Amino acid sequence: MKRALAFCVTTTVVSWLGVSEARIPGPAIVADKGGYELVLPDTMATAIQRAVPGFTVETLAAYDSDIQKYYECTSRQAPWAVVGDFDGDGIQDVIVDGHVGVQRFRLCVWGATARVDTILGQTWGQHGGEIYSSVLLYAQPGVQSSNFNESTVFIFADGYVDYFFERAGSTWYWKDGKWHEFGSYD
Numbered sequence: 001m002k003r004a005l006a007f008c009v010t011t012t013v014v015s016w017l018g019v020s021e022a023r024i025p026g027p028a029i030v031a032d033k034g035g036y037e038l039v040l041p042d043t044m045a046t047a048i049q050r051a052v053p054g055f056t057v058e059t060l061a062a063y064d065s066d067i068q069k070y071y072e073c074t075s076r077q078a079p080w081a082v083v084g085d086f087d088g089d090g091i092q093d094v095i096v097d098g099h100v101g102v103q104r105f106r107l108c109v110w111g112a113t114a115r116v117d118t119i120l121g122q123t124w125g126q127h128g129g130e131i132y133s134s135v136l137l138y139a140q141p142g143v144q145s146s147n148f149n150e151s152t153v154f155i156f157a158d159g160y161v162d163y164f165f166e167r168a169g170s171t172w173y174w175k176d177g178k179w180h181e182f183g184s185y186d
Contacts, residue, residue, distance in 0.1 A: 027094045027111070029078045035060045036073040038081045038096060043114040048107060051116035054100040055107075057081070063132045071135055079135040084158025085111075086174045095119070095136060095160050119179065137161040137169070144171045144182055153182040 026039035038057055040048075048055050058080035060068050067079055076083050080097040087093065091111035098105055106120035139159035145152045148168065155173040163169030171182040 027083045027092050028075050036078050044109045047114040047116050055098050057098045076138040082136045082138050082160040086158050088157035134164045137163050139171050
């Protein structure tokens, strides 16, 4: 009886709101009509706009054609975003790439507080339209290794990889109140 009631309530909500409105609250990366999008709770989206007014999240169109063709998006990763619990507090955080004009940013939005930290801010060319050749990847807790040597590091919470497509990358993880880099090319 409980299952039937839950199904009925879910069906009613989806019917009433419509499929496009019955969305998860985020943060998450979800399939969209044209590809994938980052879904953020209102508190995170508002915090980003307060920290970087006019910030626009990147889309797949901003990336090299090989990335557009071969990158595997999941609910945790897209070339421009990673969803994970980076500080180990049990609440999902977000790393997101985006821009305001020709100014490019990589931001971390902490889920528990909606505090926004700027990880990277740089100006790209004067005309805009530059193509990204690096992507973000989700790094799960555990041993991280390198393709270029025998080095490893153990991360206790989620992390992310800044990966230069088919070349090299660095795993970034939060420890002792700051970001640490483990380079796959070290």
